[in-house]
Amino acid sequence: MVKDQVIGFSGLKLGQRVKLKGKIDETGIFTAFEVSVRTHEENSSIVGLIKEIDYQNRTMTVLNHSFKVPENIEVVDTIHSDLDFNHLKKDAMVKIKVHYTPPNHLEPLLIKIRETLGFNIDKLKGEIEAIDRDKGCFRVLGFDIRLNPKTVIELP
Secondary structure (H helix, E strand, O other): OHHHHOOOHHHOOOOOEEEEEEEEOOOOOEEEEEEEEEOOOOOEEEEEEEEEEEOOOOEEEEOOEEEEOOOOOEEEOOOOOEEOHHHOOOOOEEEEEEEEEOOOEEEEEEEEEEOOOOOOOEEEEEEEEEEEOOOOEEEEOOEEEEEEEEEEEEOO
């Protein structure tokens, strides 16, 4: 079982802030390649490709999560210049700072366009809200997190 193969899984605790690097699949499961426990307070955020965007309704889908983007949300490019929501494009890599309300509500606070590379890694940053020790998985920002035998966990 994966939980027994990943060194450090037993050191994860509810309420810990973590930064995850990995990939989300079409079912919404996030497989973490790297888990870093953070000791200081950081904003919660997600990083991923825009899969869908609707300019008229001001909605976008990133990491299988649909966001309604209010008019007052700041959008900035890679050099931190302000942009209009209409400058966002499908398949662009973005970092979205979010306010999270359990169980699944993510409210965007800021959208930053990131450089799109040949191989893009999805990222999540937030608190561990649930851990299933038997199944070897946990939840962050409403996303189900799975590990694999190669997952690296960095504890403080």
